[in-house]
Amino acid sequence: MYQFDYHRPANLKEAAELLTKCDEAKILAGGQTLIPTLKQRLAMPSDLIDLGALKELSFIKAEGDAIMIGAATPHADVAVNADVRKHLPSLAKLAEGIGDPAVRHKGTIGGSLANNDPSADYPAAVLALDAKIHTTKRLIEADEFFKGMFETALGEDEIITEITFPHPKRAAYVKFPNPASRYAMVGVFVAETPMGIRVAVTGAGQEGVFRVKEMEDALAKDWSADAISGIKVPAENMLSDLHGDAEYRAHLVTVIAKRAVAAAI
Amino acid sequence: MPVVTMTVNGKSVSGEVEGRTLLVNFIRDQLNLTGTHVGCDTSQCGACVVHIDGKAVKSCATLALQADGADVTTIEGLAAGGDLHPVQRAFKEHHGLQCGFCTPGMIMTAVDMIRRKPELDEKTVREELEGNLCRCTGYHNIVKAILAASEEMRA
Incomplete structure (x- = not known):
């Protein structure tokens, strides 16, 4: 790792001030992606601002028809939370399948979203469930948040504070994990939300998570795996690597989307 | 500093x-x-x-x-007063190691797993070991050891 200055602010205001003041600062949430990245010298921040002391960012609340999750809530907490399991079992299952138990104890929902790894699981849930992302400055709609691989709508001095998920009528997340890394080669989150049907795909797209409108329209007419079996995403927009070429991933999107529709509860 | x-x-x-x-x-x-x-x-x-x-x-x-x-x-810190922790003892009894390099991590993961999931079965143990690699044993005796320790600790 390159040298950096470490900060552990006591509150969100202090964290936001540090982020504005420091030259090339990065936020440290759970660190399960950032620390391995730093170890490989793939990033060289001047300062790390650790959100570990901000206990007010780690919470899960159920209010009305929504679940609110603090940005620094670890995956392990989301996976076992009774309200999440009751109203959003698809999200609990997704959280339960991220990385391994040790990663789930440290990694956070806010960290995953801010990083927007093209193979991360949470972006698919946020996009499919039409969640709202609250930051230190504003509220960002899911459709506005993801801007391409490792790119988001977040400003340089903006910190995610909370994510609000509406209760879906039914939803499911199914992923096809890479057999070695266990990252999603294709992960599909399908949801029937109060605002309509949404299908979001992670792991496959060159620009990160994306929606499949054609599948959404077909499912609106007929919620069944058969309704989307003839719909294929274009291979030219898919990732292609030694684990699977673009054509293969495009094929998998339909296969996994059908499984997700069949699994939706 | x-x-x-x-x-x-x-x-x-x-x-x-x-x-x-x-x-x-x-x-x-x-x-x-x-x-x-x-x-x-x-x-x-x-x-x-x-x-x-x-x-x-x-x-x-x-x-x-x-x-x-x-x-x-x-x-x-696991062996209180010099007595092996039940998970340590089970790894010894069930030959849950060969070279031993992965063993400290395996045991710490196993203790955490048993704390969170007192009712373990083989499938769950294997899933929970996803983040721990062993290049010697083929995992079979590690899984056996964890199941035995979990049973002993529940008793």
């Missing part, structure tokens, strides 16, 4: 570290507790697993300063 203070295996310890000092390096190089291993150094193998405030984490993917004020347990 910043000073970090934490409780490790019941004792309060502190030391000067750099911002970039990993928890595993603080434990091994400054506290001389070399039971916690660095296997892959890319946070995939789980040989470095310790408990922070009772939860299994990878000490090679945690900065020492992130654990400031925390309660840390390493493999050296």
